[in-house]
Amino acid sequence: MSIQPPDKNWFRAPEGAEKMWIGIALVWCFAMSLMMPYWHFRGKQNARGETYAVSADDFWERTEIFVKDNQVGEIDGVPVVEPAPGSDAYLASRMWYWYPILKLRQGESYRIHMSSLDINHGFSLQPLNINFQVLPGYDHVITMTPTTTGEFAIVCNEFCGIGHDRMIGKIIVE
Amino acid sequence: MSTSHTSSCSLDAPGAEARTCATTGLRVCLTAQQFIKLNAVAAIVFLLLGGIAAILLALTRWQAVHLLPVDWFYRILTFHGLNMLIFWILFFEVAVLYFTATTLLKSRLFSKGVAWVSFLMMLTGAVMTNIVILQGKADVMMTSYLPLLAHPLFYLGIILVAVGTLIAVFNFFATLYIAKRDKTYEGSLPLVTYGAMAAAVIAVIPLLHGAIVMVPTFTYSLGLTPEPDPMWYRMIWWGLGHMSQQVNVAAMVAIWYLIAYLAVGAKPLNETVCRGAFVLYILFINLAAAHHLLVDPGVSPAWKIWNTSYAMYLAVLASMIHAFTVPASVEVAMREKGHSRGIFGWIAGLPWRNPAFSAAVLSLLIFGFVGGITGVTLGTQQINIIAHNTLRIPGHFHATVVGGTTLAFMGLTYYVIPLIFRRDFIWRGLARAQPWLFGGGILLVSFGMSFAGSLGVARRVHDIEYAGVYGPAAHFFLGLLGIGAIIAVFALLLFVVLCVGTVLFGAKLGERPMTDWGAAEKTFDAPPAGSLAHAHWAMKGTMALTSVFLLSFVVYYFANWKALADVWPVQ
Structure with a gap:
């Protein structure tokens, strides 16, 4: 329950669909992070400052x-x-x-x-x-x-x- | 009566100044209740002021109407930003902090005196700042970028609000401490309190930035110290300006969990995952200040890329996790109540007539699909070249802060007033419609701004005709912004009338429970409770919805890279 203290043994790894979603989201986050250095070297529009x-x-x-x-x-x-x-x-x-x-x-x-x-x-x-x-x-x-x-x-x-x-x-x- | 000298701060202790809620059975600290009321009332007053300003601004940007003269446009824009983004939200957040630290932990508030000091400082600061703005002595926008200079009392007012809020945050942490010390609850913090704690931790950092940047600016405005560097000012100011929005994100997510529990009985599938996501916010979200400096001089590409990606987008990951766990917990709760037909059958059984619930759903959808996707994309280092200071930026943050945070806060208010002020809402039919109107209006506002911005229309400009480059499409989207604002501000005024009318004239509850807004009901053939506790693939509908979300994200993200590749090479 969100408004009561959780069960004593609440610490456990994600499972099933939740685990899959976290994995997919993490991959997407890394892909977005890599786009910026990629564009810095290969792209033509950069704000080098x-x-x-x-x-x-x-x-x-x-x-x-x-x-x-x-x-x-x-x-x-x-x-x-x-x-x-x-x-x-x-x-x-x-x-x-x-x-x-x-x-x-x-x-x-x-x-x-x-x-x-x-x-x-x-x-x-x-x-x-x-x-x-x-x-x-x-x-x-x-x-x-x-x-x-x-x-x-x-x-x-x-x-x-x-x-x-x-x-x-x-x-x-x- | 005996004077029992108990050292415990528990609300169950004999002699505790508390009452039992007739609706939830929870104990309510009377001191906390008083300050929840005071802060909520102040919040709604500032929301009303900001809303009146909003309609004046929208009807000026709509070039066909062009309501305000130039000086009043910038004055009211300064006023709107501070009242909405700072005053309304901070006062409401203080109320949320006091609630989650006392009632949910069965603890009294740490100190009434500290709560008074905080409230009076914040109120004095907010009123002072508003008066200075309306006198025309601070036409500097909310950001007040140096060397633009406002009247010293403008900065002093903001400092008072920031320090007053810090004091309230201290009161919150002190309450967590005494509750833990006196064992008023067993085990770990409830998830909603945990989320509020994350918001409070994140709040300390921007409020300190606010003090660091505003104090030397204040003393400079008095002529006592030399002028701070304008780029230093931008960097530290955004440490306040952007990070404080992440407080709102954490508070809003905590409210999603709270309303999902109140309306549907949803409980987190995995507490570790939900709490872990809040920890990611605490660790990484503070880098976001860099989003405002992406096309600035003086900061290197490496610095920009590292910071704007929040260190590999780990704070974005946190939001994406909540975007799954909140609907998944609702879906599993619904399936356990017997709403299990097909992938989306559970959605039909949701309590759509409950305005708190509809507000939370709309808040989640608008924040995620519009605010989140645009925010990450516009905050990409190079893409910012085609977005910086255009209307795309307010198009993004009206979806996060208004469609997301404000709508979630409005939704919670439909419970706060019956439970804390103990009056039933007047005009319940209108209340049920209000979140839909507000959410719909703000979506139009966000679309109007975003598309006009994509066509190059700048934010914070009184009149776009002097440039001579904007065609009928840009004017159409500014009109859409105007129409959306009319709907949203109407719904905002309706919300204020409903709240004020209820506090003054709503049926007194006394010891009766509140009249329920409607909660999800069990079907006759519902499986036994907890039957899906180990069904880790049961949330089929959530999987489908999050897939649509990810697909929209990917398409929008790469469409913007394409748009960037089409402009002149610039280095």
């Missing part, structure tokens, strides 16, 4: 240099920047915008550095639905290889105050 410490001022300075060296245009006052394939790109976030607009080439890889200049923000690339966390003081490097072309919105998906829903950035892939 490559990170460097950076101050907000330093990150802003690097972003400014990156924009100055690679700017190819401007949309609504925001610079459009095209990094060389395989190179480092910088994406700064602050209340309530992403800076700059990145222009990438299909099939090429880029090391995109993300950091926040003030509080937590969320990098959410739509409509693809790729999501990473962006923190102040942390230079979070994501190596990204666009495989589809078009214009993609960067939605902020970490609450960052009253203008949070208007914090929309852009990545263009050609």
Whole structure:
């Protein structure tokens, strides 16, 4: 009985169907555990968490240099920047915008550095639905290889105050 | 009267401040009864506040309605999270702890004074936090990620609730100690008390994390100490935020066993297996805080994989074990009562009109099939890339914490009020319908959120139109969320009206037993009791149901790997 103390000799091994279920469940748990290291080595989508410490001022300075060296245009006052394939790109976030607009080439890889200049923000690339966390003081490097072309919105998906829903950035892939 | 100076804390001791329950024959400690009442009433008040907030939020996310202005949306979202996830659940859990440690062990509560200190601290903290939020001085969400900063009293309120709860947990353990010392019961703890003890052990760790993260944040908000690191804050905060949900899981499972016993007379097939599963929770569930840091900077893949798998998913194994043992114990009890036709014949004989029972069944199904499967999948390190901070996350936890924990707590309340407040429920027909309405509504909420999230809609966003990327499908699912919330909040209000109406106006029971909600009955040709005690393959229906469950799990899990493989390569 669940609400009375059990019989004195309650300690015994599982039997029958119960034992079988525990075995099946354990195998499934191990299978799920192994999927993650497998994907880490063989899969193409991983959150490696490559990170460097950076101050907000330093990150802003690097972003400014990156924009100055690679700017190819401007949309609504925001610079459009095209990094060389395989190179480092910088994406700064602050209340309530992403800076700059990145222009990438299909099939090429880029090391995109993300950091926040003030509080937590969320990098959410739509409509693809790729999501990473962006923190102040942390230079979070994501190596990204666009495989589809078009214009993609960067939605902020970490609450960052009253203008949070208007914090929309852009990545263009050609 | 003689003043018998007995040192025993047994409720059977002469002079014990206790009464005998007219329904169950169990002894009830009057001090514990008083604090079960106080904590249950406070819990239901906070549930009501959180429910009012819920409908305002859902009708704002439903873009066609878009009710609240932007500042009030974030304010009410902060309010909703804290009232539902922290206040309602913690107050109810304290009531459960006091019940399982006293009545089931035939022991008095360790200390009335400690219970008062705990209750008043928790109440003060909860009221303080709510006032600060509604004044607009803490629009920081429940998580209050630094460097976002709230008014100092917001943090102080949360610290008071956490410490007050820790004090109640201490009172629980002290009661277990004096009961053991005075031998108020023989042998081992009853399974339900054992489950509550597991919940209490697990509770200590998150509550300590809460103190570790909130105290320096509080002193920082006062300008006394430097700003804590934002990543450190996230890691320690989730030591509070996620681990406290595992307290709810353990408490909910204990309630499943309790209601299965009350409504069907089910007893565990193998106490070792059930208790072992609770031990797995204690040992491994605390790693789950890492689920929130899967796409964060600063933590390595090895750290993420080890922690998010709860060390090879041994805590998931525990839930999968309960998912078998609870229905199997019910099925075997039903077959012993003579409901033995075919694989599923026993299901027809279950007491479906008993709202506690239907609530427990729905809680188990929603928690397992929706909450559990989505939780493990979203908490897979790489799959989190296509889920983090989207509406898929609240879609998951509304199935675990609301469809699972809250519904189980509601079910238990259909026994708590007649047995502890000693009044029969008013409007019994509506009470029988309430769990179905609430469960159905919350399922729609969960589906709406999960599918909208799969289409990329973020959580915690007032307006999705600025992004310009969400089409009619996303809007349809946000509408589904809205409709589900209307049904669920209606059922929540019905629950509150039923409870408050019963406590104030229900027929007083006095020394009469409660009017039974309905229990499983024996058929005329039932085999003798205990005839299936050694039939280890008798639970055919449970085997079929758990096979369907495992199949759904596998399909959903690998479908998500496929969805992940379809997005851009990211490293």
